[in-house]
Amino acid sequence: MDIEFVRSRFIKHFDGKTGNIYASPGRINLIGEHTDYNGGFVFPGAVDKGIMAEMRPNGTESTIRAYSIDLKDRVDFDFHDGKGPRASWARYIYGITLEMEKLGVPVKGFNIAFAGDVPLGAGMSSSAAMESCFACGLNDLFGDNKVSKWDMVLAGQATEHNYCGVNCGIMDQFASVFGQAGKLMRLDCRSREFEYFPFDPKGYKLVLLNSCVKHELAGSPYNDRRNSCENVVKHIAAKHPEGTFETLRDCTWEQLEEVRAEVGEEDYSRAHFVLGEKDRVLAVCDALVAGDYETVGKKMYETHEGLSKEYEVSCEELDFLNDIAKECGVTGSRIMGGGFGGCTINLVKDELYDDFIATAKKKYYEKYGKAPKVYDVIISDGSRKIC
Numbered sequence: 001m002d003i004e005f006v007r008s009r010f011i012k013h014f015d016g017k018t019g020n021i022y023a024s025p026g027r028i029n030l031i032g033e034h035t036d037y038n039g040g041f042v043f044p045g046a047v048d049k050g051i052m053a054e055m056r057p058n059g060t061e062s063t064i065r066a067y068s069i070d071l072k073d074r075v076d077f078d079f080h081d082g083k084g085p086r087a088s089w090a091r092y093i094y095g096i097t098l099e100m101e102k103l104g105v106p107v108k109g110f111n112i113a114f115a116g117d118v119p120l121g122a123g124m125s126s127s128a129a130m131e132s133c134f135a136c137g138l139n140d141l142f143g144d145n146k147v148s149k150w151d152m153v154l155a156g157q158a159t160e161h162n163y164c165g166v167n168c169g170i171m172d173q174f175a176s177v178f179g180q181a182g183k184l185m186r187l188d189c190r191s192r193e194f195e196y197f198p199f200d201p202k203g204y205k206l207v208l209l210n211s212c213v214k215h216e217l218a219g220s221p222y223n224d225r226r227n228s229c230e231n232v233v234k235h236i237a238a239k240h241p242e243g244t245f246e247t248l249r250d251c252t253w254e255q256l257e258e259v260r261a262e263v264g265e266e267d268y269s270r271a272h273f274v275l276g277e278k279d280r281v282l283a284v285c286d287a288l289v290a291g292d293y294e295t296v297g298k299k300m301y302e303t304h305e306g307l308s309k310e311y312e313v314s315c316e317e318l319d320f321l322n323d324i325a326k327e328c329g330v331t332g333s334r335i336m337g338g339g340f341g342g343c344t345i346n347l348v349k350d351e352l353y354d355d356f357i358a359t360a361k362k363k364y365y366e367k368y369g370k371a372p373k374v375y376d377v378i379i380s381d382g383s384r385k386i387c
């Protein structure tokens with residue numbers, strides 16, 4: 001992303017002065033979908049696309065003057081007025097400001113202009129990129145950088161929960177804040193322990209195909225899926241007062257079978273997917289250590305199948321892209337992120353890459369009248385101050 005571009009807009013839309021520039025990336029996730037809020041494992045990495053913001057204190061007590069460069073929209077609001085702005089993009093700024101205040105950062109009024117090259121609604125978490133970028137800026141401008149990385153992750157997640165209506169897990173904010181170039185991260189979402197995994201699969205490429213079906217978690221059945229999982233846990237816990245059951249992470253296949261009739265087929269299938277996905281992430285870790293990309297790919301296809309048939313977060317277009325991947329002999333392919341649109345992530349042998357991309361573009365265009373967008377994955381660094 002272009003620093004000078006953001007700076008020129010910041011100068012033009014405010015008082016001609018410059019501020020500090022911060023950037024945070026979107027993310028990919030190799031495997032481990034809808035496991036984060038179930039206390040399981042995820043395998044994300046930050047990408048080379050994200051959000052860049054210029055920010056500067058403006059001398060007021062609590063007035064934020066915000067400009068979205070991409071939307072060409074300006075919103076001014078008082079973050080202590082108890083309601084905040086209506087524009088959905090500005091609610092991320094409002095929410096993270098209040099969450100950083102809760103963490104003890106003495107935030108005052110500021111000006112902010114921001115732009116992004118992470119595609120919106122593509123399942124690469126442009127919203128987490130915004131939250132972590134703004135958190136990074138507020139921490140630096142007002143908080144002497146005393147807020148820890150983990151607290152910024154949690155502040156981003158709380159922004160989604162409290163101001164944007166999405167009861168998400170912690171994967172996206174974690175990846176955006178902790179990302180490192182060339183490395184994926186295996187995160188245990190229950191203990192929050194994580195490990196960096198250098199990711200350089202010789203002979204393969206990771207590529208995203210954007211179905212261009214806009215994925216939007218607010219207002220989607222994302223929260224319903226979470227409720228289904230929590231309902232199953234509640235039933236298992238009631239049957240086993242001797243145990244501690246916080247999330248599906250604590251539940252076994254046998255316990256799930258025990259409550260099948262009482263929770264109903266829909267919630268059963270959701271939980272069945274999550275238990276399987278928990279095992280698949282661990283299998284993929286072992287396979288990566290062994291350099292066994294065939295197994296990695298096989299697990300990706302299994303995840304797609306589960307997300308489509310059991311968790312029901314796919315759509316016709318994503319299933320179509322997945323089928324094309326199979327036909328082209330792609331090693332692994334699946335929906336990435338929350339679902340309901342967005343991208344597939346594909347692990348492709350170098351020699352099949354050109355044919356796969358050309359075939360996917362052609363067939364998708366023939367069927368849907370538009371070509372999928374193609375993004376080569378470059379694993380990059382997390383949130384940072386640029387200057």
Ligand code: GAF
Nearest residue numbers: 033034168169170171337338
């Ligand atoms: C979205 C959420 F924000 C994440 O927390 C995660 O649940 C993901 O969907 C599915 O794995 O990106």
